[in-house]
Amino acid sequence: xxxxxxxxxxxxxxxxxxxxxxxxxxxxxxxxxxxxxxxxxxxxxxxxxxxxxxxxxxxxxxxxxxxxxxxxxxxxxxxxxxxxxxxxxxxxx
Numbered sequence: 001x002x003x004x005x006x007x008x009x010x011x012x013x014x015x016x017x018x019x020x021x022x023x024x025x026x027x028x029x030x031x032x033x034x035x036x037x038x039x040x041x042x043x044x045x046x047x048x049x050x051x052x053x054x055x056x057x058x059x060x061x062x063x064x065x066x067x068x069x070x071x072x073x074x075x076x077x078x079x080x081x082x083x084x085x086x087x088x089x090x091x092x093x
Contacts (some may be wrong), residue, residue: 006040009043012043012044012048013053015044015045015048016048018030018062018079019048019072019074022074023074027074028073028074029071029072029073029074030050030071030074031069031070031071032045032054032069032070032071032073033070034066034067034068035061035065035066035067035068035071036055036066036067036068036071037065037066042068042070045070048069048072049072049073050070050072051070051071051072052068052069052070053069053071054068054069055067055068055069056068059074062079
């Protein structure tokens with residue numbers, strides 16, 4: 001992301017759009033790669049639920065930096081179980 005565009009939520013919106021499109025296309029796992037030394041991008045991805053599953057060491061980038069492979073389970077969360085009044089109604093059926 002260009003320095004002038006940082007901190008404006010553009011990356012977060014772009015990531016959310018990509019995730020929506022992937023889910024719409026039926027994808028169940030999203031994978032990305034990020035420079036290991038890019039703390040801002042890593043924080044964004046971690047906040048969005050991505051976790052590191054592999055490291056590409058030495059020489060992945062031209063300057064020799066490592067890359068982290070991150071993934072997120074893209075399946076929709078299971079609906080929450082009914083609680084309170086709704087749960088009592090369900091049990092009463």
